[in-house]
Amino acid sequence: MDNRINEIRRIIRALRVSMCEAEFIMHEQINRDEDCTFVAEEIMKMRAVMSGLVQERTRLGDNEPILVHSLFIPRRPPTPPRIRVAKRRLEPPQRERA
Template sequence: MDNRINEIRRVIRALRVSMKEAEAIMHAQINRDEECTFVAQEILKMRTVMSGLVQERSMLGDNEPILVHHLFIPRRPPTPSRAPVAKRRLVPPAEAALA
């Protein structure tokens, strides 16, 4: 049973990566105002397969999350705060003020 769970987890991981790539292709096609129904249908098929695999996995008793590390964008460390900049006032030249 462990082999089947590992196999399901491996397929789910691969499907997630494929779905992410297909979504990127679909968004690029949308941005170029191109037809994207084929890619959208493929994504829906992948989701159907994924749903069946998730159900089978939960029936086998595996409830741990499946992480795909390269899908996560690492957070940037916080930038150090800058010293406050003193506001400068614009003063008209002395000659213009007298006229």
């Protein structure tokens, strides 16, 4: 049974990587205004397979998280934190009384 859990975890890791790559391809196709239905259908199939594997893994008693190296590449660099400046109120100049 332990071998089956390890095999499921390995398949889930590989499936996650494939899904990330397919999503990247789909986003590129969308950006080029191309038809992405084939890739989207493949992603849906991968999600269905993933769901079945996760259910089987849970049935076998494995609840530990599966770590996958992130393939996420930010689209724009992170913005630096803003420096807050206290607001000053403008007041009319004071008239001197003679």
